[in-house]
Amino acid sequence: MEQAVTAALLLVGLAIGAGVGASYARAKRGWKDYKTARNIVPGARRTAWLAIRAVITKLGVIALLLVGAAAYAAVGSDHERAGPTPTPTVTPTPSHRGGR
Structure with a gap:
């Protein structure tokens, strides 16, 4: 009977130990992943900005x-605003004075 109790306690201890060990390993992997991500974040943030x-x-x-093109289109080109060119008026000037 004593051997059965000892075997049962060993099995319970083994099950608890396996559960605690798996949880510890998972926590350790999570902490390592967290530290890796924490070190990557500043560089990623800088790259994103x-x-x-x-x-x-x-x-x-x-x-x-686009604003410049819209302003140019609103004002129009110089060719459209210029209109016809004025023709110069030529008035004859006397080349010499008579009577002196």
Whole structure:
């Protein structure tokens, strides 16, 4: 009977030990993954902000070009506003004075 109790306690201890060991291994892997991700985040954040800044700069340039094109279209070109060119008026001037 004593051997049966000892065997049962060993089996219970083995089951508890296996569960605790598996939990510890899972926690250790999770902590390692957390530290790896924590070290990667600042670099990833910096890269994301650089990409966002590049996109915003490109959108700003495109917006300025569109505003400039709209302003040019609203004003019209110089050719349409110029109209006909004036013709010079030529008045004859005497080349010499008589009577002196």
